Amino acid sequence: MTVAASSLVQQLALLLQRPVDMPARQRAAALLVDWLGCALGGLRSPLAAQLQTLLAAGASAPGPCTAVSVGARTIHDALLLNAALGNVLEMDDVHRTAILHPGPVVIPVALAACQQAGGNGHDLLDAIVRGYEATIRIGRALGTSHYRYWHPTSTAGAFGAAAAAASVLGLDAGQTADALGTAGSRTGGLWQMRHEDVPTKSLHNAQAAQSGWQAAWLASAGVRGPLRILEGEQGLFAATAPQADAAAVTAPEADWLIHATSLKPWPACRHAHPAIDALRDALATRVADDGVAIASIHVATYAEALRFCDRPEPVTALQAKFSLQHALAAICVRGTPQLADYTEAACHDAAIAAFRQRVVVAEDAGCSARFPQHYGASVQLQLADGRVLSASRIDAWGDPEQPMATADIDAKALALAGWGGVADELADALIVQVRALTEGGTLDALNELLLRVSPCR
Known part of the structure; x- marks a missing residue:
């Protein structure tokens, strides 16, 4: 099938196959620092304590992935905790046109998939870049008509999670398209949770991360996915986004869209x-x-x-x-x-x-x-x-037009980690290891440091 005749997820899958350059990896490392700070700060939240209790009570044989503050767990458990933590403080990154937060969904999947598959530093950063790309492209296509009722971080984030996992697993374009199709068949959550004092918004992220990972894992075994999940007569656009812009999924871009993300310096929406x-x-x-x-x-x-x-x-x-x-x-x-x-x-x-x-x-x-x-x-x-x-x-501090400097990003992460009860020495060491990922190498040092993080009491 030619690209011109293929579905939107097939075209997107082809776009995701291109090599990731060093500037994009460096941006991914900066966003990983930011996510890590948000997740460590989230350890102080009631939701963190509730999830920690659940994971501790249900512990069986330890898995290869790190559930932050709990220890070695299965990928399912790691994604439940890590993807929820990154959003709890409402200081996660954002893409304005897509109106969503890529980091809290994509980064935990990229990290856990690398831990499970034995990926290295470049594998992790490349997966983040590709996950952001899929999330942002789908999110901006869904647009404001979807945002009116649906939580696009969860909707588009499931696509990004599948793309990140597919990158780590080394899926080809066909398998990646299947993974995107399967992930997209699960729709993101409704905004009703905004009107009640519940942590459901953060749990949407965890569910998107889990379903995206599972979709890629299934695709690696040859399980097919619905390739017209976006534009089909009963697809996502028809059901949830009456003003969707299908062209935004595959529109040419001069660079990876991870560069178009914004960071939040302030602890508010x-x-x-x-x-x-x-x-x-x-x-x-x-x-x-x-x-x-x-x-x-x-x-x-x-x-x-x-x-x-x-x-x-x-x-x-x-x-x-x-x-x-x-x-x-x-x-x-x-x-x-x-x-x-x-x-x-x-x-x-x-x-x-x-x-x-x-x-x-x-x-x-x-x-x-x-x-x-x-x-x-x-x-x-x-x-x-x-x-x-x-x-x-017109724009806020942290937007691409008014970016936060590296020192500001690191200072934010350190402050958030301190809020979550993490010692400055450990937080600083984690940041150093994340920044070093651009040089490649194993994730051993980072994984060891993550296992040292304890619950906030």
């Missing part, structure tokens, strides 16, 4: 970051802290940010991460955003709670028109003496 940055910019225009109170803050941003983050009275840590009002109030009261500002205690902090009442949010038509290519916001601070301070952001 990405939709809140442009407003956070704009507020910090406005506050920086004050000549000095003259003691003049901020009477009100007016935020104008895109509609999707309001749909997710217009929450004036959060009462839990999860709700705080999805509250524009809380994010900005916490900065005005406490300064630079920290993880401690997004806890249940912070929600009930009297000063922050009072300041939230001064934050007014509204849609900005220009920001909405630029979404999802750009996540923007503007703020106006009305001071008690009548002065007005203003600032706007």
Whole structure:
């Protein structure tokens, strides 16, 4: 069958076969550092303790893969814990146009598959690059009509997990297409979990990782998958994405799409970051802290940010991460955003709670028109003496247009690891080993360090 006549997943599988270059591997290593920090920080969460208890109770013979903080486990168990941990703190990476987080699904699969198959450093980084590519291409094709009800990190992430596993397993284009088809036949989760105080969002990532791995594993044995799973009459686009852009799956790109990802410097939903940055910019225009109170803050941003983050009275840590009002109030009261500002205690902090009442949010038509290519916001601070301070952001810190430096990425990972109870010495050693993966070699040193991570108590 020629490429022109082949299905979308067959064409995507061919694109994934091309060699991975050193810049892409270096970007993969940076994103692996970021994921690792997020996962280690997530060890402090209630979900981590619950999953650790389950895995410890169900332990049989140890497997070849590392479930972070639990030890050597089967690949299924490692993916359950590792893929959930990376999203718990809401500080995972993001691709704006695809409106999803590739790292928490793709990276645990690439790591576990290499541990199981005996892959080396380049195998791991190449699998990450290919997994991101598949995730982003599918995610941007699904678009905002899918995002309205479905969790695209889980939907598209299953494709990325299959692509990452296929890379490690050395599947050819035909087998990779089968794996993509099988993975895509399982649809991502619904957003209803956003309206309830549950950890389901993180569990979606684990389920996508597990199903993507299984799809590639089955394809390695010759199990076929539905090749028109995307564009077929009862395929994913028809069922869940009425405005899908099929061309986005295979559109030519000058480089690997892993370079187009954004990182999160702040512990909140990405939709809140442009407003956070704009507020910090406005506050920086004050000549000095003259003691003049901020009477009100007016935020104008895109509609999707309001749909997710217009929450004036959060009462839990999860709700705080999805509250524009809380994010900005916490900065005005406490300064630079920290993880401690997004806890249940912070929600009930009297000063922050009072300041939230001064934050007014509204849609900005220009920001909405630029979404999802750009996540923007503007703020106006009305001071008690009548002065007005203003600032706007089209993009946020951590986007490709305003990237985080290597030192900033490493500092974030170290801070998150500390939040999760991991000693600085161990966290620093892990980062060094991850950065060294670009040179190739075995994963032995990294695996040994991962086995030293203990539960946060």
